[in-house]
Amino acid sequence: MNDRATMVPRPRLMDRYREWLPVTDATPRLSLGEGGTPLVRTERLGARYGLRNLHVKVEGMNPTGSFKDRGMVVAVAKAIEGGARSIICASTGNTSASAAAYGAAAGLEVVVLLPKGAIAAGKLLQALVAGARVVAVDGNFDAALSVVRALAERDDHPISLVNSVNPHRLAGQKTAAFEICDDLGRAPDILAIPVGNAGNISAYGAGFTDYAMAGIVERRPRMLGFQAAGAAPLVLGRPVDRPETIATAIRIGNPASWTLATAARDESGGRIEAVTDDEILAAYRDVASEEGIFCEPSSAASLAGVAKLARAGELDPDATIVAVLTGNGLKDPHTAEAAVGDRILEAASSVDGVRAALGW
Ligand SMILES: *Cc1c(COP(=O)(O)O)cnc(C)c1O
Numbered sequence: 001m002n003d004r005a006t007m008v009p010r011p012r013l014m015d016r017y018r019e020w021l022p023v024t025d026a027t028p029r030l031s032l033g034e035g036g037t038p039l040v041r042t043e044r045l046g047a048r049y050g051l052r053n054l055h056v057k058v059e060g061m062n063p064t065g066s067f068k069d070r071g072m073v074v075a076v077a078k079a080i081e082g083g084a085r086s087i088i089c090a091s092t093g094n095t096s097a098s099a100a101a102y103g104a105a106a107g108l109e110v111v112v113l114l115p116k117g118a119i120a121a122g123k124l125l126q127a128l129v130a131g132a133r134v135v136a137v138d139g140n141f142d143a144a145l146s147v148v149r150a151l152a153e154r155d156d157h158p159i160s161l162v163n164s165v166n167p168h169r170l171a172g173q174k175t176a177a178f179e180i181c182d183d184l185g186r187a188p189d190i191l192a193i194p195v196g197n198a199g200n201i202s203a204y205g206a207g208f209t210d211y212a213m214a215g216i217v218e219r220r221p222r223m224l225g226f227q228a229a230g231a232a233p234l235v236l237g238r239p240v241d242r243p244e245t246i247a248t249a250i251r252i253g254n255p256a257s258w259t260l261a262t263a264a265r266d267e268s269g270g271r272i273e274a275v276t277d278d279e280i281l282a283a284y285r286d287v288a289s290e291e292g293i294f295c296e297p298s299s300a301a302s303l304a305g306v307a308k309l310a311r312a313g314e315l316d317p318d319a320t321i322v323a324v325l326t327g328n329g330l331k332d333p334h335t336a337e338a339a340v341g342d343r344i345l346e347a348a349s350s351v352d353g354v355r356a357a358l359g360w
Pocket residue numbers: 066067068094095164194195196197198199200201249250296298299326327328
C-alpha cells in the first residue's frame with residue numbers, strides 16, 4: 001500500500017458530530033479542516049498559577065485561526081442548502097476572516113462590515129485576500145451588527161446573515177465542548193472562556209448540556225466567562241456605549257447573546273467577571289513564554305481570569321480546568337509588538353559579535 005492509501009483523514013467536523021448538528025442529506029459537505037484542535041495540558045503555566053490540572057483548548061489551530069470556523073462551516077453550508085448566493089456579517093475581525101474563507105470555498109459573494117480602524121491587521125487581510133467585499137463603517141461593532149441585521153431582512157437584495165445570532169453558528173460552536181469531553185473522557189470541572197458577543201459561552205453551555213442529557217458526561221462544568229474591563233456589559237448588568245480594550249475581538253458593548261450567556265452562567269453555578277487589559281497582556285505573554293502557545297490578546301482573557309481567581313484562592317488547585325484560547329496570535333502583530341517592546345539584540349555577523357551581544 002502506498003502512503004496515500006494508509007492516510008487516515010481527519011473527520012470533517014460536520015460528519016464527526018453530525019447527530020448533534022442541523023445536518024441533513026441535503027446539506028453540502030463543506031469543510032476546510034475545522035475542529036479537532038489540541039487540548040494541551042499545561043505544566044509550566046499551571047505551576048505558575050498554582051493549578052495542577054490546567055488545560056488550554058487551542059482554537060487558533062482552526063483553518064482561519066479562530067473558533068469562528070466551527071460555526072461558520074455550518075452556517076455557510078446551511079445557507080447554501082437554503083439557496084443563498086451571498087452572505088453578510090458584522091465582525092470584530094475573526095467572523096469576517098472565517099466568512100470570507102468559507103464563502104470563497106463555496107463560491108458565494110461575501111460582504112463584511114467592520115468597525116473602521118478597530119480590526120487586527122491580519123484579520124482584515126484575511127478577508128481581503130479571500131476576496132470578500134469589505135465595508136469599514138464609521139461606528140463600533142454593535143452599530144455594524146444592527147446595520148447588517150436590517151440589511152439581511154430586506155427583500156430587494158437577498159443575503160444570508162452569518163453572525164452568531166444565526167443559530168447554525170452556535171450549533172457548530174458546540175462541537176468544541178464535545179471535543180473537550182471526548183478528549184478528557186469526562187467534563188472539566190471548570191470551563192474558562194473570553195466573552196464578547198457572548199455566542200461562544202452560550203454554545204459551550206449548550207454543548208455540555210447536550211452531553212450531560214445524553215449521559216455521555218456526568219456533570220456539566222462551571223462556566224467562568226471573562227470580559228475586558230472596558231467592555232464588560234455582562235458584569236455591569238447594562239450595555240456599554242463606548243467599549244474600549246486592546247482585546248478587539250471582545251470589544252463589544254451590547255452582546256447579542258446576552259440572555260443565553262447569563263443562563264449558561266447561572267445554570268452552571270458560574271460567573272462572568274472582568275479582567276483589565278494589563279492582566280490580559282500578562283496572561284498573553286505567560287502562555288507564550290511558558291507553553292509556546294501564541295494566542296491573540298482576546299483569547300488570553302480566559303487565562304487572565306483563571307490566574308486572577310487562582311491568586312485570590314478561589315480555585316481548587318486540583319480542579320480540572322480548561323481555558324479556551326479562542327484565536328491565533330499571528331493575527332495581531334501590532335499588539336504583540338507593543339507587548340514585547342524593543343528586545344532585539346544587534347550584533348556584527350561574527351561569532352565574537354554575537355557572543356558580545358549575548359554577554360557570553
Ligand atoms: C469572537 C471572538 C471572541 C468572542 O466570542 P463571542 O462569541 O463573541 O463571545 C473571543 N475571542 C476571539 C479570538 C474571537 O474571535
